[in-house]
Amino acid sequence: MRVAVARPLLRTFLYEGPEGVQLKPGQRLLVPLGNSKVLGFFLGWEERPPQASLKPIEAVLEEVPALTEEVYALVRFAAKHYRAPLGEALKTALPPGLNVPKPALPTKRRKPKPMPRIGEVLERPAQLSAEQREVLEVVLGGLGKGVYQAFLLQGVTGSGKTEVYLRVVEKALEQGMGALVLVPEIALTPQLSGRFEERFGQEVALLHSGMGEAERRFHFWALREGRARVALGVRSAIFAPIKHLGVVVVDEEHDNSFKQEEGLRYNAKDLALVRGQQAKATVILGSATPSLESLYNVEAGKMRLLHMRQRIYNRPLPDIQLVDLKALLAPPAQTPPPLTEPLLQACAREKLPTEAPSPPEALPLQESEEPTPEEVSLLTPALHKALEELLLSGQQAILFLNRRGYNRMWLCSSCGKTRKCRHCDICMSYHFKVQKLQCHCCGWSEALPELCEECGGTFLKLGFGTERIEEELTAAFPAARMARLDRDTSVSPRKLTALLERFSKGEVDVLIGTQMITKGHDFHGVTLVCMLLADMGLSLPDFRASERVFHLLTQVSGRAGRGERPGKVLLQTYYPKAEPIAYMLRRDFEGFARMEMARRKMLAWPPFSRVVLLRIEGKNPSLVERFSRQLACAALEAISRSPSNVRVLGPSSAPISKVSDKYRWQLFLKAPSYAALELPLCAVEQVVATLPNSIKVVIDVDPATML
Numbered sequence: 001m002r003v004a005v006a007r008p009l010l011r012t013f014l015y016e017g018p019e020g021v022q023l024k025p026g027q028r029l030l031v032p033l034g035n036s037k038v039l040g041f042f043l044g045w046e047e048r049p050p051q052a053s054l055k056p057i058e059a060v061l062e063e064v065p066a067l068t069e070e071v072y073a074l075v076r077f078a079a080k081h082y083r084a085p086l087g088e089a090l091k092t093a094l095p096p097g098l099n100v101p102k103p104a105l106p107t108k109r110r111k112p113k114p115m116p117r118i119g120e121v122l123e124r125p126a127q128l129s130a131e132q133r134e135v136l137e138v139v140l141g142g143l144g145k146g147v148y149q150a151f152l153l154q155g156v157t158g159s160g161k162t163e164v165y166l167r168v169v170e171k172a173l174e175q176g177m178g179a180l181v182l183v184p185e186i187a188l189t190p191q192l193s194g195r196f197e198e199r200f201g202q203e204v205a206l207l208h209s210g211m212g213e214a215e216r217r218f219h220f221w222a223l224r225e226g227r228a229r230v231a232l233g234v235r236s237a238i239f240a241p242i243k244h245l246g247v248v249v250v251d252e253e254h255d256n257s258f259k260q261e262e263g264l265r266y267n268a269k270d271l272a273l274v275r276g277q278q279a280k281a282t283v284i285l286g287s288a289t290p291s292l293e294s295l296y297n298v299e300a301g302k303m304r305l306l307h308m309r310q311r312i313y314n315r316p317l318p319d320i321q322l323v324d325l326k327a328l329l330a331p332p333a334q335t336p337p338p339l340t341e342p343l344l345q346a347c348a349r350e351k352l353p354t355e356a357p358s359p360p361e362a363l364p365l366q367e368s369e370e371p372t373p374e375e376v377s378l379l380t381p382a383l384h385k386a387l388e389e390l391l392l393s394g395q396q397a398i399l400f401l402n403r404r405g406y407n408r409m410w411l412c413s414s415c416g417k418t419r420k421c422r423h424c425d426i427c428m429s430y431h432f433k434v435q436k437l438q439c440h441c442c443g444w445s446e447a448l449p450e451l452c453e454e455c456g457g458t459f460l461k462l463g464f465g466t467e468r469i470e471e472e473l474t475a476a477f478p479a480a481r482m483a484r485l486d487r488d489t490s491v492s493p494r495k496l497t498a499l500l501e502r503f504s505k506g507e508v509d510v511l512i513g514t515q516m517i518t519k520g521h522d523f524h525g526v527t528l529v530c531m532l533l534a535d536m537g538l539s540l541p542d543f544r545a546s547e548r549v550f551h552l553l554t555q556v557s558g559r560a561g562r563g564e565r566p567g568k569v570l571l572q573t574y575y576p577k578a579e580p581i582a583y584m585l586r587r588d589f590e591g592f593a594r595m596e597m598a599r600r601k602m603l604a605w606p607p608f609s610r611v612v613l614l615r616i617e618g619k620n621p622s623l624v625e626r627f628s629r630q631l632a633c634a635a636l637e638a639i640s641r642s643p644s645n646v647r648v649l650g651p652s653s654a655p656i657s658k659v660s661d662k663y664r665w666q667l668f669l670k671a672p673s674y675a676a677l678e679l680p681l682c683a684v685e686q687v688v689a690t691l692p693n694s695i696k697v698v699i700d701v702d703p704a705t706m707l
Contacts, residue, residue, distance in 0.1 A: 025044060026075075028042075070279060073278060084265070092239070096217070128167075152285050184258055185257055203228055205219035229242065319567070387480075396526045398530075403533075408465060470482055526561075544706075550589070579595065611670050612669045612681065636648055649668040
């Protein structure tokens with residue numbers, strides 16, 4: 001029998017199988033490998049090679065395969081497309097308890113205690129908006145007819161996309177089919193699960209890493225055995241064993257969280273389309289600001305674009321006010337006091353002017369005078385006034401800053417050296433509560449240094465984080481009820497859910513947080529949203545930087561004014577003329593998409609090309625550089641043998657050149673199609689197989705980030 005082992009090995013193995021046992025592809029086995037016994041997956045029967053000595057398998061671990069035939073086919077596709085070992089890919093599709101070489105545990109029939117829901121239970125609306133009805137008419141037209149159809153639903157924040165999802169899933173269940181709903185973050189799951197469970201009860205199974213092992217195993221088997229027909233979860237739920245799949249929904253489809261960054265580096269959004277094709281199901285990708293890749297697929301005829309341009313109940317979109325932080329750096333103009341009567345008479349006698357001369361034009365800032373976020377408090381006069389009015393009216397506010405901690409860096413005032421992590425090539429962030437510097441990359445922390453190790457100078461504390469914003473707001477508004485939502489305060493899903501529940505009940509006036517607060521939440525009491533530093537992320541060395549900033553700003557602003565009262569958005573920035581910010585102020589997503597598409601096409605970046613990132617990591621920097629160049633040469637040689645329009649970019653040191661004591665180099669393979677990359681990738685993989693174990697090579701197909 002042919003077996004794939006759950007190890008990072010591209011090859012598969014032949015074993016002696018048990019006679020008279022019926023096995024199905026994907027069934028879990030216990031097999032010997034070297035001196036170990038490891039998890040294996042049955043792939044199929046093969047004739048025994050002549051004079052071959054095969055090891056027998058140790059055991060068959062399950063009577064019924066945990067993976068359905070549909071999921072097995074999906075995983076095989078993913079392993080091939082993303083250049084991953086098949087055994088590891090099959091292991092990825094299993095929940096904890098089944099991805100280890102142990103027999104399957106019996107399923108519990110008692111459902112684990114559910115997490116508390118967020119927000120009030122919303123009843124099924126008696127009437128839908130005209131746009132909702134139009135979208136449903138189109139989507140439901142082909143549902144259940146055994147044909148694959150894909151839709152891109154572009155709906156402004158608050159337009160009622162969730163109700164559309166619920167109605168489509170409801171219709172699928174009526175026709176005896178199952179449904180899969182994917183969301184980008186665990187933070188979204190409690191609120192959305194409350195709505196789905198209220199509508200469909202025990203038919204809903206949750207799948208995400210924030211659940212306990214027993215809970216995940218219970219929900220997995222509920223789907224596998226047909227006791228539940230709706231799977232709701234994050235990217236790993238793409239492998240949910242749903243029977244008779246009829247609908248796949250990907251909410252906030254533009255979000256990068258659908259891309260797995262370890263092991264099998266799959267994109268759940270892309271696999272959702274593949275799974276829909278395999279099951280001949282209906283796929284809906286929803287977003288207020290669709291990704292450029294999805295818009296490109298619409299133009300290519302692979303999806304149909306549907307619009308929802310108005311909020312439900314004709315609620316207006318929030319007003320957006322720009323706050324130019326750079327303008328706050330200029331000193332106020334000094335207005336001279338008016339001349340007294342005696343001075344006026346003296347000026348007349350001496351024939352002197354009685355009006356002050358015009359001030360000279362301000363000189364441009366020198367490079368050393370470039371403003372930094374420390375020179376202006378992010379608690380601006382505009383924000384202070386807006387919060388005063390909001391607190392008097394009893395409404396709620398969300399303040400967004402995508403950086404946790406107190407200060408983002410420590411800089412020596414004498415030599416200019418920054419305090420960096422000793423294991424990574426990034427600056428340490430100061431966390432006031434624990435009085436330590438922490439690395440947000442590897443998690444290393446250390447005590448606060450008194451003086452610079454290089455020159456003995458003192459440190460300047462630069463930059464704002466959510467912890468510092470919370471402190472300043474508490475000092476400015478001591479009577480207000482503040483809360484902070486980031487990875488420091490929400491270390492578990494239950495703590496996260498509890499905090500969001502308090503905010504939903506109105507027990508918190510101002511919620512400060514990172515991007516955990518920006519996506520999909522529906523809080524009707526929020527009338528003010530402030531993006532404290534809207535241009536954060538624009539300077540990253542990534543061709544998607546502008547697109548990500550535009551997505552994020554749109555999502556944040558969409559949290560305001562979702563109730564009966566109109567909303568207001570403050571957009572604070574040092575760069576008001578930056579393209580994403582300028583288009584955001586006009587709410588011109590179509591214009592931004594056209595501009596960005598033209599730029600991508602000119603530079604031949606996705607969606608007008610396919611990209612594979614090769615990252616080489618190791619503790620010896622000279623070896624990392626040497627093998628990086630070796631991989632580049634192998635790719636170039638393969639391209640020369642079969643001329644094609646494939647480009648090799650690099651190798652070069654990665655933007656974050658060291659992580660967890662491992663130096664990193666990277667190069668890119670870029671081509672008009674994925675097929676053109678096959679030969680250079682095969683050549684690269686042959687070289688990778690010969691590298692020492694001290695060197696790790698990551699092959700990332702369709703990378704979500706260039707860092």
